[in-house]
Amino acid sequence: MREATSREIKEIARRHLVAHGAAGVSLRAIAREMGMTAPGLYRYFASLHDLLDSLRADLFTELTDAVAAAQAALPEDDTDGRVLAALRAVRAWALGNRAEFTLLFGPAVTDTGPEEDSPAAVAGQRFAAAFVSLFDRLLAEGRFAPPPAEPEASAELRAQLDAFAACTGFTGDHASDAATRFMLRSWVRFYGLVCMEVFRHLGFVADDLGALFEAELRDLVTGLGVVYRAP
Amino acid sequence: MREATSREIKEIARRHLVAHGAAGVSLRAIAREMGMTAPGLYRYFASLHDLLDSLRADLFTELTDAVAAAQAALPEDDTDGRVLAALRAVRAWALGNRAEFTLLFGPAVTDTGPEEDSPAAVAGQRFAAAFVSLFDRLLAEGRFAPPPAEPEASAELRAQLDAFAACTGFTGDHASDAATRFMLRSWVRFYGLVCMEVFRHLGFVADDLGALFEAELRDLVTGLGVVYRAP
DNA sequence: TAAGCTTAGTTAACGCTGGTAACCACCGGT
């Protein structure tokens, strides 16, 4: 009952998101489409910001599920295939859901930084955990040796890496400063690759940058000890 | 006279941009601050979108100037230093002007894609040209050999690379498909690095990710035949 | 069965937004 209405609201909100961007999601328009008035929506969400945050949480789990589904088709022990499938699943979801990806990974709309305990934040951490576990698996299999930290690595950097590891749950037996650092580097690189394509900053090139993506992916996973395989 | 008013409008708009984000720039608030009424601003800009586009153009040239200024302090023949200084200048400007960087390099606010002939677009191309010329210089000096294209490189990819080269003005004697591809890959990687930091998706780590940036920068420029040098 | 509380929704209102139309006052040129 109540849950169904809540879902319908988010469903309509998502349609407006893809149609007009994040700024085009309005309570009044949603209410109008539902045959309601805007204040009625406040029975379900404390504010527009809360609605969007809840929507973000849903989208994070949808993306996480897509990543899991892509891996489910492969045998359990096919680590190479799972890594490639997971990364490709992220790109595919991002391209198929540009507005949603922007909401999740675009610039933080609030200047207060991301809230620690919001539903979207915890869903985002579960998404991150999926890739952390894959990275941990590569480490466990001894696929590669993370480049040792330079001697001039400051204590400040070390503290930052510890915070990152703690936040993403990268605290297994194979965790180390060097490993954390390499995981972060790999993720940053992949993030930029997808962002560039989704944000259309390469729009003058073409709509489908699949070939470039695959070339970068090959380079990226090779550094992680994964043998590349064409899609 | 008229030019001065136009500049004042954009100046105030920029203040509102950094204070409340791109969505917080409103004609009425600007007019109020100027002791005017909102419709008066339409004598200077056809719409809010036009104002933001003009502001984008200004910011692109400001960033381009910052990159040039960083290089100006170095001797003319110090290619390594110039490359490092230029890339560091982009990061420094981005961190010092987060909201402005987001406006330039964040997700495209319009769903119609970037307009071809808007003032911001041409200013953006001049910004790109600064790095294209640096890349061309590295090629001219034979600093590195761009990795040869895989045999399975499709004709589609080739066409995309040609479009990219034409759009960025990368048409010198040293231009080739392999070179264009490597330039694009390098830029995408750098873009992701800066975006991740500016968009605060690593906010849980720390505010200053300088050490991580330098580590990535070292890896990146080394691949371009530039000998790394600490800042 | 009647009283009372909770829930889901309403209307009315405040103050804000971008944008348009009509109008006005000034200032330079003929």
Next chain:
DNA sequence: ACCGGTGGTTACCAGCGTTAACTAAGCTTA
């Protein structure tokens, strides 16, 4: 003395998030 353009104004439209006050059900409990 008149005329046109420039730089503004007021009045208005439609839309926005949010709050306050209220109403109509439905369920609980004495």
